[in-house]
Amino acid sequence: MPSAPTHRQRTWPNYLQALLMVALCNLATAHAAERLNYPLHSDGIDPEAYALALLTAALERTPGRYQLQPTPVPMAQSRALLAIEHDSKSVQVMWTMTTREREARLLPVRIPIYRGLIGWRVLLQRSADVERLATVENLDELKRFSFGQRHDWPDTAILRANGLKVVTSQHYHGLFQMLAAGRFDLFPREVVVAWQEQARAVEDGLALSIDNHLLLHYPTAFYFFTSHNRPDLAADIEHGLEAMIADGSFQRLFEQYHGDTLRQANLHKRRIIELHNPDLPPATPFARKALWFQPKELK
DSSP: OTHHHHHHHHHHHHHHHHHHHHHHHHHHHHHHOEEEEEEEOTTSOOOOHHHHHHHHHHHTTSTTSEEEEEEEEEOOHHHHHHHHHTTOSSOSOEEEEOOHHHHHHSEEEOSOTTTTGGGEEEEEEEGGGTTTTTTOOSHHHHTTSEEEEETTOHHHHHHHHTTOEEEEESOHHHHHHHHHTTSSSBEEEETTTHHHHHHHHHHTTOOEEEOSSEEEEOOOOEEEEEOTTOHHHHHHHHHHHHHHHHHTHHHHHHHHHHHHHHHHHTGGGSEEEEOOOTTOOTTOOTTOGGGSOOGGGGO
């Protein structure tokens, strides 16, 4: 009988030691998680919940390594680009439309977040002008209208390169007010966010609607970007996204956030006006068909 207590005396301290080691490891992991700052929208809001959800899910494939959080103050896109380029401690990751210059300054993760739909644009207009574009058939006819854009968006250069007149602002929210006030005629918006933006504008008392006739298209991609000094972070994001593509969770998340909107958009019923993108980087992965949206997915 004396052997039983002896056995417990030997094993109980070992058990406590194992628990202590596990607790210490978990504590070390928690403290080791790197805080990743992404830029809070310049107007203090974050309209791109999908992009944040996608990044969060991708980084969960490297558990305990990163902790995402917005910058404590709003940050303009141009300022965020500069901060990441110089590997600032204020911002480590952002998502934005690619250009040749941006891919030279920053390190892109070349998996298109919106599956190419960032280059499909519907036109926000004043509600009183609902039939203004009903007879517009081509780019030349579109040139008689003026377009609103932020001064630091790549779309500004694309529209101008196609001969369109562009009025710019430094403030995102101000563009909706400028449109309502007649400072310009049309505000091209990404098909994946246009209806949410229009609803918010109406809530703010602005009489704006979305044209039902036209669809602008130019080839481009929206990527996650890091500093060139952080290939480890870019690799972890890419690994997570590739894993999500492989197991179908990327597609499911995309459908969750954008399926209803894309069905509402009636893309197949719109006249498409093609624009060229002179700033499209040559490494854009168009050959990987699985990365890009296909209209048949909505059927």
